Amino acid sequence: QVRLAESGGGVVQPGRSLRLSCAASGFTFSNYGMHWVRQPPGKGLEWVAVIWYDGNNKDYADSVKGRFTVSRDNSENTLYLHMNSLRAEDTAVYYCARETAVAGRRIDYWGQGTLVSVFS
Amino acid sequence: SYGLTQPPSVSVSPGQTAIITCSGDKLGDKYACWYQQKPGQSPVLLIYQDTRRPSGIPERFSGSNSGNTATLTISGTQAMDEADYYCQAWGTTTHGVFGTGTTVTVI
Numbered sequence: 001q002v003r004l005a006e007s008g009g010g011v012v013q014p015g016r017s018l019r020l021s022c023a024a025s026g027f028t029f030s031n032y033g034m035h036w037v038r039q040p041p042g043k044g045l046e047w048v049a050v051i052w053y054d055g056n057n058k059d060y061a062d063s064v065k066g067r068f069t070v071s072r073d074n075s076e077n078t079l080y081l082h083m084n085s086l087r088a089e090d091t092a093v094y095y096c097a098r099e100t101a102v103a104g105r106r107i108d109y110w111g112q113g114t115l116v117s118v119f120s
Numbered sequence: 121s122y123g124l125t126q127p128p129s130v131s132v133s134p135g136q137t138a139i140i141t142c143s144g145d146k147l148g149d150k151y152a153c154w155y156q157q158k159p160g161q162s163p164v165l166l167i168y169q170d171t172r173r174p175s176g177i178p179e180r181f182s183g184s185n186s187g188n189t190a191t192l193t194i195s196g197t198q199a200m201d202e203a204d205y206y207c208q209a210w211g212t213t214t215h216g217v218f219g220t221g222t223t224v225t226v227i
């Protein structure tokens with residue numbers, strides 16, 4: 001079965017960096033686009049970034065553009081989110097999510113999320 | 121940047137119909153998805169490509185999308201449907217922007 005397992009969250013000071021990982025299993029990782037979605041405590045979902053199946057195309061939300069970088073290692077079935085210059089407003093649960101594009105794009109699987117807390 | 125607006129809350133009696141709207145500029149020109157999220161859980165896909173239901177999603181969940189508004193309808197609402205609901209739009213330049221979210225309360 002499809003499994004997405006995020007790791008790397010924690011407490012970090014403003015201005016510092018953090019790298020999140022998402023280990024994928026149960027499907028052919030290199031065939032799917034992948035997303036990061038975040039949810040601040042008690043608030044709604046916010047799309048963060050997408051990376052195409054081959055890693056050649058990426059896009060970001062305006063709120064993280066220039067600070068966050070999404071990447072993937074298809075040989076290791078792992079998705080990454082490199083977060084630099086972190087701010088208090090980046091505090092959220094970060095979800096790794098798989099996109100399926102056959103018969104319409106959608107996110108069909110989500111991880112359980114990893115919490116990133118940014119405060120001094 | 122593109123934005124999607126939902127009502128913050130919807131209340132419905134058991135067995136009645138709940139209607140959740142999602143508004144965005146020319147949303148009907150894009151494909152809409154809907155997700156359900158219960159407290160402490162990850163979201164679950166309910167509707168994709170405006171009207172399609174993944175396997176395992178009950179028929180009481182249905183969707184539509186036209187003009188500037190996408191709609192999620194829950195027919196015969198059950199207590200287990202109490203949750204947060206999010207729309208999402210996919211277009212040539214929108215890779216998955218989410219709506220503001222709606223809390224459905226079954227009273």
